[in-house]
Amino acid sequence: MKEIGLYVHIPFCIKKCKYCDFISYRQNNSMIDSYVTALTKELSMHKNTLRDYKIKTVFIGGGTPSILDINKLDIIINQIHKNFDINSRAEVTIECNPGTLTKEKLKFYKNIGINRLSIGLQSFNNEILKFIGRIHSKEDFIDNYNKARNAGFENINIDLIYGLPNQDMKDWEGTLKEVIKLKPEHVSAYSLKIEEGTVLYRLLDEKKLNLPSDEEDRDMYHFAIDLLNENRIRQYEISNFSKNGYECMHNLIYWNNEEYLGVGVSAHSYLNQKRFSNTNDINEYINFINRGELPIQMEEYKNKEDEITETIFLTLRLNKGLDLMKFHDRFQVSILDIYGDKIRKLIDLGLLTIKGNHIRLTSYGMDVSNQVFVEFL
Ligand code: SF4
Structure with a gap:
């Protein structure tokens, strides 16, 4: 399961x-x-x-x-x-x-x-x-x-x-x-x-x-x-x-960009490669439910490229960083084959580091993490 x-x-x-x-x-x-x-x-x-x-x-x-x-x-x-x-x-x-x-x-x-x-x-x-x-x-x-x-x-x-x-x-x-x-x-x-x-x-x-x-x-x-x-x-x-x-x-x-279901007003979900969120208005939320309808206000399908990008900038938030093997197992492709140039540039700028099987933000990279994430968008 x-x-x-x-x-x-x-x-x-x-x-x-x-x-x-x-x-x-x-x-x-x-x-x-x-x-x-x-x-x-x-x-x-x-x-x-x-x-x-x-x-x-x-x-x-x-x-x-x-x-x-x-x-x-x-x-x-x-x-x-x-x-x-x-x-x-x-x-x-x-x-x-x-x-x-x-x-x-x-x-x-x-x-x-x-x-x-x-x-x-x-x-x-x-x-x-x-x-x-x-x-x-x-x-x-x-x-x-x-x-x-x-x-x-x-x-x-x-x-x-x-x-x-x-x-x-x-x-x-x-x-x-x-x-x-x-x-x-x-x-x-x-x-x-x-x-x-x-x-x-x-x-x-x-x-x-x-x-x-x-x-x-x-x-x-x-x-x-x-x-x-x-x-x-x-x-x-x-x-x-x-x-x-x-x-x-x-x-x-x-x-880790894994699946979750959110319930309640304004709650967000990520399931079966789809991100969706409930209405932000509590009265609308209650009315939807009373009519027997899910109160979904936004839904967005994520293709493999989206999923890869999101996984990169979400896992880079973690100190242990992005696990190269796990990434390969999940997407059947090496991150270095897709983003090798960008990663090398960010390493040269002192924002990323590769150690063992992981790519990580440096301490300076953590300070300006949004600048790093933008590179992968
Ligand atoms: S008003 Fe906002 S910040 Fe304050 S307790 Fe409620 S949710 Fe938290």
Whole structure:
């Protein structure tokens, strides 16, 4: 049986963060009821889609899935088990916001097979948290993190953002050191991107935002790599770090350009050489499902050339890079026969390196990874 990842989108948050451009709506009980009903229907509509697959990862992301009541999450998880074949060793993750986890919820998560938590901390500085519109303080985070450990969770990711307004290197160092003390299995650290339509975008436009320079942002990135590596939370992807054996299996599906099914508003899928995504509008999503139709807004077939290109720039995100033999087995062609000239040019520029059976980004290549990926488009 082929293996696949399942992504379930829960698009509700207590309040919108000032940098957020994800599809998320303010928590509203009647909307949550209609959404969960639609979501369970969409899951059953895909029963046949996945009949030849075994699910190896489930990722319940958002939004803030941890604001869901226990009974709603129970309905969703039961529906997943009713319709699909889940590997008994599957990685099952739920994204959580500090301040939303209780002892009862965590116990329930354990009972229904959730074995990985991804908690959005972003910063250990309460003033910065407030400024960027997070709903929690560092104390809320510590409280929820300890509750999760006490409930028996042994695989926890902490999400961080650097390059935040009013942040300097000393502050970032403080955040990293506090995080390291907690001994998480996994850390994600992304540079802040200010997207159009967000409150921070408006503040930037009005020149009311004090942001670190690009140089400081890069320094923060390299500082994080060094400090986390020294503490055995090793970088394995441009923005992701883990203890040995705790790499995120679900995200590795994306980076290895493997198949996944996404359900829920705005969810993306990649299946049978087709990328498709659901509508971004929650009302439209619910209406589609109520009419018995899949809420697909975009679909795109990928031919072999597309698949090759995408596999190159996705696998190059990983520290171990692109495996030349695996690439040959998958596409029956050597990457050096197709892109030999480009690869040699990128090696000469100090952006790529070949070692053993792998092509990898250099440290400098990671800094300017988009520049490298463009070469393969
Ligand atoms: S919690 Fe996450 S999804 Fe929700 S508003 Fe904040 S950044 Fe966006």
